[in-house]
Amino acid sequence: MHYDLVVIGGGPxxxxxxxxxxxxxxxxxxxxxxxxxxxxxxxxxxxxxxxSHGASVYQxxxxxxxxxxxxxxxxxxxxxxxxxxxxxxxxxRRGVENLLKANGVSVFRGRAEVEGERSVxxxxxxxxxxxxxxxxxxxTGSKPAVIPFPGNDLPGVITSEEALSLDDIPGSxxxxxxxxxxxxxxxxxxxxGTDVTVVEMLPRILPRADEEIxxxxxxxxxxxxxxxxxxxxxxxxxxxxxxLKVSVRTPGGIRSISVDKVLMAVGRRPVTDAFENLGxxxxxxxxxxxxxxxxxxxxxxxxxxxxxxFQLAHVASHQGIVAAANAIGEDRVMDYKAVPSCIFTDxxxxxxxxxxxxxxxxxxxxxxxxxxxxxxxxxALTLGESRGFVKIIADSRWKEILGVHIVGPGATxxxxxxxxxxxxECTAEELADTxxxxxxxxxxxxxxxxxLLGIPIHKM
Numbered sequence: 001m002h003y004d005l006v007v008i009g010g011g012p013x014x015x016x017x018x019x020x021x022x023x024x025x026x027x028x029x030x031x032x033x034x035x036x037x038x039x040x041x042x043x044x045x046x047x048x049x050x051x052s053h054g055a056s057v058y059q060x061x062x063x064x065x066x067x068x069x070x071x072x073x074x075x076x077x078x079x080x081x082x083x084x085x086x087x088x089x090x091x092x093r094r095g096v097e098n099l100l101k102a103n104g105v106s107v108f109r110g111r112a113e114v115e116g117e118r119s120v121x122x123x124x125x126x127x128x129x130x131x132x133x134x135x136x137x138x139x140t141g142s143k144p145a146v147i148p149f150p151g152n153d154l155p156g157v158i159t160s161e162e163a164l165s166l167d168d169i170p171g172s173x174x175x176x177x178x179x180x181x182x183x184x185x186x187x188x189x190x191x192x193g194t195d196v197t198v199v200e201m202l203p204r205i206l207p208r209a210d211e212e213i214x215x216x217x218x219x220x221x222x223x224x225x226x227x228x229x230x231x232x233x234x235x236x237x238x239x240x241x242x243x244l245k246v247s248v249r250t251p252g253g254i255r256s257i258s259v260d261k262v263l264m265a266v267g268r269r270p271v272t273d274a275f276e277n278l279g280x281x282x283x284x285x286x287x288x289x290x291x292x293x294x295x296x297x298x299x300x301x302x303x304x305x306x307x308x309x310f311q312l313a314h315v316a317s318h319q320g321i322v323a324a325a326n327a328i329g330e331d332r333v334m335d336y337k338a339v340p341s342c343i344f345t346d347x348x349x350x351x352x353x354x355x356x357x358x359x360x361x362x363x364x365x366x367x368x369x370x371x372x373x374x375x376x377x378x379x380a381l382t383l384g385e386s387r388g389f390v391k392i393i394a395d396s397r398w399k400e401i402l403g404v405h406i407v408g409p410g411a412t413x414x415x416x417x418x419x420x421x422x423x424x425e426c427t428a429e430e431l432a433d434t435x436x437x438x439x440x441x442x443x444x445x446x447x448x449x450x451x452l453l454g455i456p457i458h459k460m
Contacts (some may be wrong), residue, residue, distance in 0.1 A: 003029040005327050006120050006133035008112045008274055011038020012313040013304030014139030015096055015105075017320030022103040026328045029131055030105050031112040031122055036096045038141055039305075040313040042089055043161045048184055050085040051164065052344045055191035059346065066384055076192055078169050085164070114138070114275040117299045135299045135327035138275055138287065139320065142268035142305035147176060151237030156244050157262045160185065170194055170260040174246050176234050178205030180343050182265035183217065187345035190226050197227040197257055199248055204230055206343070210355040210405040212391060217349055217407055220387055224346075229255075237262055270306040284308070291333040293323035301327055310339055338423035342412040347388050350415035353403030353422040359393050366396045370428065370452025372444045374408040376459055379439040385409040390448040392418075392428065399428040399453070410441045417445055428452045 005021045007014045010032035018030045035042045054076075064071045100107055108131070110122040120131045144159035146152060158166075160181045169192050175182045178200030190196045198205065198221075205221075205228060206214040218228055235247040235254070246257045270286055281288045281296040286308025293301045301323035304316035318334070325332040343349040359367045375386040388408025394401050404418030421431060431449040436442050450457050 001029070001129070001131050003027045003106070003131060003133040005029070005135050005137065005324065006031065006131050007137045007139060008114065008120065009038065009139035009141055009304070010036040010096070010100075010107070011139060011141050011304060011316065012040050013141075013316030013320040014038070014137065015100060015320075016317040017137050017139065017303060017324040018105045019099055019103050020321045021324040021328050022105050024324075024328055024330075026324075028105045029108060029133065030100065031108045031110065031120060031131070033109070033111040035093060036100070036107070037089075037093050038139075039143075039161075040316075041092050041096070043164065045313055046089055046092060047085050047164045048188070049344055050088050051081065052184065052188050052346075054081040054084065055188050056346060059191050063384065076169065078192075082165065112140075112274045114278050116278070117297050135301065137293075137320070137323050137327060138280075138295070138300065138302040138306060139304045139316070140271045140274050140306055142270050142311065144264065145267045145269045146264055147234070147266055149234050149236055151239075151244075152264070154237055154239060154244065156260065157237055157264065160263065160265050163189075163261075163263050166261070172259040173197070173261045173263055174199060174234075174244075174248075174257055174259045175263045175265055177265035177267070178202075178228065178230070179207070179265065179267065180341075181267075182263075183221070183345050184343060185263055185265060186221060186226050190221070190224055191346055195225070195259075197259065198229070199232050199234055200228070200230045201233050202230065206349070208341075209343075209349065209351055210391065210403070211357065213349060213351065213405045213407050216388060217345060220347065220407075221345075234262075268305060268311060270308070272306065292326045292331075293319055293334060294326065299327075309336065310341075312339070312341065315339055338419045340415045340419045342415060344412065347385065347408050348411035349407045350411040350418075351403065351405040352415055352419045353401065354393060355403060355405070356391075356393055359395075359402050363395055363402075367402065368394050368396050368399065368428075368452050370394075370448040370450070370456075372448040372451055372456075372459055374441075374444060376447070377439075377441060377444050379441050379443070380409055382439065383409055390414075390444045392431075392445075392448045392452050394428045394452055401426050401428065401431065404445070406444075408441075408444075414441060414445060417442060 004026040006029045007018045022028045061074045108122045110124040113121040172195040174197045232250040248255045287302040287306045303319035322332045340352040370392045373389045374380040391405040393403040401421045428449045436446040
């Protein structure tokens, strides 16, 4: 069976690529061995956010008295929350299936074995078939990385995927890794009552975020009871009296910590077995692609986590559109200048563009910075929020927005305006001169812009 394009993988990179090409009139096939929607929908972004919202609702009810609402005997129904999570996943998965069907994409539910630049064997439980295509898009995703310390295979030592479907809320948990996955899990389980410890090898949590942002989140997490060890590493895990005894090397020496669960959140690694014999060029294990998402093979493209660019669903989807466009004869290139990152902790974190350190490496002292705290936001206070701030970085000459960094309520929604500002090379004057509705959280972007310009309005 011949197609204009065959996509391997039905995650946010693969299914978006398939739909885009189909809408442009191409005959498209998609091969998926598991559930449509990939890691994001089934074992990542979506279930994590369902749990984080449940944790947020729980905390809101516990603090309802601050708003004159009497609520007694608040408790978490973990199994009810898991049921809600599963319902959301099922709804979205059906949505992806319906979208593919509505756009005429042929879906093959089997394991792909790429045999050549234009040939894919699909292996089913019973039987197999060969698909041919003018072009292929590889979108096979990634899986959790595992650190090889002694005891990493003991019962109770889990990955982020298993952490989303535990039978019960653990009394205590040690999280190995203080990156995005680690701090999100720390926030979720900490909010639900788990005694959480985070162990991070680097000098700070969220090492890719602006230093002020990661420092602020660390302070907030610790204030809420999370214990954080930086410049530290797990040496071993062993069973002791039905629990897990974790040996942690810290700057102050070896510490022994006893917990119910150990969660490894140390990143992800690419899944490449479907095309391991194809001759695809890899760089440090990741598939090498050019700005058009083309691999070293003329008719083969790659998108998503396997490219090692950004392990973000929205980046994978945009890469999928670029790859599909080029595969069917258009000419598009990827632009990573304005990639927003969103971290669903409590409070949320979001950022886009350059950090202060990155901006100084490029512009030296030729930058200006504006900040605005949420404690000075009327809307934040009406929501019962006062934590965090907005930070805007611009160049000194033109005041062009180079980066925006937010920790605070609604950060993951506010970052869309900032991403557009970076994409369009907006200036601080233009942001300040744009009328923002009152009272809204979005005013904090405007206020930080005024502060950058040296004329703060609602800030001392």
